[in-house]
Every structure is written in structure tokens, then in C-alpha cells.
Amino acid sequence: MIEYNYLLNDIIFSKISNIVSLKLFLFIIIAFLISFFIDIIFGELPTRIHPVVIIGSLISFFKDVFIKFKSRMSGMLVVLGVFIVSSVILYVIYMICSLNAVLWLIVFSIILSSTFSIKMLLSTAVDVKDALDDSIDKAREMVSYLVSRNTDELTESFIVSAVIESLTENITDSYVAPVFYYFIFALIILKYPMNDCLYYLLLIPVFYRISNTMDAMLGYKTDELIKIGFVPAKIDDILNYIPSRISGLCVVLSAYLLRFDGRNAYRIMMRDARNCPSPNSGYTMATTAGALNIQLVKKETYILGDDNKTITSDDIQKAVDLSKLTIILFTIIIILLYSLLYVIL
Numbered sequence: 001m002i003e004y005n006y007l008l009n010d011i012i013f014s015k016i017s018n019i020v021s022l023k024l025f026l027f028i029i030i031a032f033l034i035s036f037f038i039d040i041i042f043g044e045l046p047t048r049i050h051p052v053v054i055i056g057s058l059i060s061f062f063k064d065v066f067i068k069f070k071s072r073m074s075g076m077l078v079v080l081g082v083f084i085v086s087s088v089i090l091y092v093i094y095m096i097c098s099l100n101a102v103l104w105l106i107v108f109s110i111i112l113s114s115t116f117s118i119k120m121l122l123s124t125a126v127d128v129k130d131a132l133d134d135s136i137d138k139a140r141e142m143v144s145y146l147v148s149r150n151t152d153e154l155t156e157s158f159i160v161s162a163v164i165e166s167l168t169e170n171i172t173d174s175y176v177a178p179v180f181y182y183f184i185f186a187l188i189i190l191k192y193p194m195n196d197c198l199y200y201l202l203l204i205p206v207f208y209r210i211s212n213t214m215d216a217m218l219g220y221k222t223d224e225l226i227k228i229g230f231v232p233a234k235i236d237d238i239l240n241y242i243p244s245r246i247s248g249l250c251v252v253l254s255a256y257l258l259r260f261d262g263r264n265a266y267r268i269m270m271r272d273a274r275n276c277p278s279p280n281s282g283y284t285m286a287t288t289a290g291a292l293n294i295q296l297v298k299k300e301t302y303i304l305g306d307d308n309k310t311i312t313s314d315d316i317q318k319a320v321d322l323s324k325l326t327i328i329l330f331t332i333i334i335i336l337l338y339s340l341l342y343v344i345l
Contacts, residue, residue, distance in 0.1 A: 025342050028186045035113035043119040051114045055213050058082045067228050075231030094199040115178040115205040125167040129316040157311045161296045164319040168284040173212050177243035178205040183338045211235050240280040248283035254325040255291035265291035268305050275302040
């Protein structure tokens with residue numbers, strides 16, 4: 001009788017555990033899909049409540065506090081300060097909103113949507129193309145917000161190159177990397193459940209966005225930032241190492257599906273991806289150059305692809321189409337892999 005009771009308890013516990021696991025699995029998928037469509041339909045959150053704007057303010061505050069140390073340790077202190085404060089803010093939001101399941105799902109999805117940026121990424125490139133077709137001076141001004149180089153005298157071909165470079169480089173930063181880490185940690189918490197797991201699940205892509213924003217604000221080799229920006233830049237390089245290569249392969253696959261030059265996309269990726277100062281950005285830029293049979297040039301920095309034809313504003317639209325399909329393919333692949341591993345595990 002005792003053995004029967006133990007067996008019955010094990011069966012009941014197993015069923016409860018499976019139900020909890022399934023609910024968690026569904027929450028992870030549903031929250032992601034909601035966040036995906038929030039970004040696709042509405043784009044960025046209002047500036048006053050956008051988490052990245054708040055993160056930027058924290059970075060500026062800690063930069064001003066620690067930059068006086070003039071050492072690489074100052075960058076580490078900025079990282080720790082921003083991470084700790086952001087974690088506390090997110091935990092307070094979690095404690096308040098998790099009291100209601102529906103409210104938490106909505107807030108979770110909204111915050112998650114702020115860790116990537118699909119609509120802005122694609123629409124910005126299209127806007128520059130439209131401006132270029134109307135006025136090269138207007139296009140130069142718009143490009144100046146996308147790249148760090150001087151745009152005052154850029155010719156049409158260099159404007160197009162800059163737009164495609166910015167667009168394709170940010171496929172990794174603006175979408176693939178935060179989603180990649182979201183689903184990686186989702187698998188971990190499904191396999192090894194923990195208290196407040198949904199808080200930590202959201203914290204992971206938020207941490208990635210913090211790292212990426214710090215690199216964007218501090219990761220420059222100027223006299224002012226070369227010390228304090230060293231650690232943030234290295235963390236960003238490490239976090240983007242795998243996602244950038246996944247992105248590059250997705251671009252190759254997308255090139256084949258769109259009947260661009262998929263074989264050349266892979267060839268140029270393998271040949272030119274390391275031409276960039278960044279160890280990661282070239283994997284999507286070079287692949288796109290190969291897929292479109294164009295050459296992307298940043299003067300005195302890198303040359304990607306072969307000069308097979310004159311680059312025109314029409315290539316921006318092709319790069320946008322390629323980026324769209326890359327994002328869609330990656331989304332489908334990561335969800336299918338996550339679901340398959342959930343069943344296996």
C-alpha cells in the first residue's frame with residue numbers, strides 16, 4: 001500500500017510538473033510573438049518610457065562618475081553600475097506586474113519588444129532611399145544619423161553603401177542577438193526551473209541591449225573614450241560572436257530564396273567578413289555585398305565584395321528585402337528549434 005501511494009504521488013507530481021512546463025513553454029512563445037508584432041506594427045515605444053532611452057541616461061550618468069579614473073576599470077564599473085540599477089528597476093516592475101498574469105504578459109511583451117528594432121531598422125533604409133531619389137543633400141543629412149563618418153560630400157554610391165552597411169550590420173544587433181539569447185535562456189529555465197524564472201528570462205535580452213547600447217555610446221577609440229569604452233566594446237564583441245555568424249548564414253539562405261547570388265554571398269562572407277575592424281559586423285555586410293554582387297566601401301576602413309556593377313539606390317530596396325527575409329527565416333528557425341528541443345528535453 002505504501003509503495004502504491006509513492007507511485008501515485010510520483011505520477012501526480014510528474015503530471016503537475018508537465019503542466020507547469022507546458023504553460024511556461026507557451027508563455028515564452030506567446031510573449032515573444034506578441035513582442036514581435038508590437039514592434040512590426042507600432043515600432044519604437046515613446047521616448048519618455050523607452051527602456052533604451054532610460055538605459056542611455058544611466059550609461060551617461062555612470063560614465064560621468066567613473067571616466068575620471070582614466071583606466072579600463074572605469075568601463076567595468078560603468079557596466080556593473082548600469083546592470084545593477086537596471087536589474088533593480090526591472091525587478092520592481094516584475095514584482096508589481098506579476099500579481100496579475102494578463103498584465104505581466106502584456107508588460108513582459110512590451111519590454112521584450114524594446115530589446116529589438118525591426119520596423120525602424122527597415123523603414124530607415126527605405127526613407128533614405130526615398131530621400132536619395134528626391135535630393136542627395138537630404139539623403140546626406142539622413143545618413144549622418146546612421147553612420148559615424150562625414151557625410152557632407154558623399155556621392156550617391158557611397159550613400160547607398162553606407163545605408164546598406166548600417167542596415168545589414170544591425171540585423172544582428174537589432175534583432176538576431178537579443179532573440180537568440182532569449183530562446184537560449186528559455187531552454188535553460190525549461191530544463192532547470194528556478195524561482196522568478198520569467199524575470200531572469202526578460203533580464204537576459206535586456207542585458208544584451210544594455211551591452212549593445214554601452215558599446216554604441218562608449219566603444220570608440222577617441223582620447224576621451226578609449227579607456228572607459230574598452231570593456232563595453234569587448235563584452236559586445238563576445239555577445240555578438242555567435243549571433244553574427246548565424247545572421248550571415250541566414251542571409252546566405254535568404255539570398256538563395258530571393259534568387260540573388262547565394263553562392264557568391266557565402267564566398268564573399270568567408271573572404272571579406274574579417275576585413276572590418278569589428279570581428280562581427282562583416283558577417284552580414286559582406287554576405288549582402290556578395291548576394292547583390294556589389295561592393296560596399298568605407299573609405300580607409302574596409303572594402304567588402306567585388307566591384308562587379310555600379311551600386312544604385314535600387315540596391316537599398318534589394319538589401320531591405322534580403323534583411324526582411326533574413327529576419328523571418330531566423331524567427332521561424334529559432335522557434336522550430338526551441339519547440340523541437342522542448343519536446344526532446
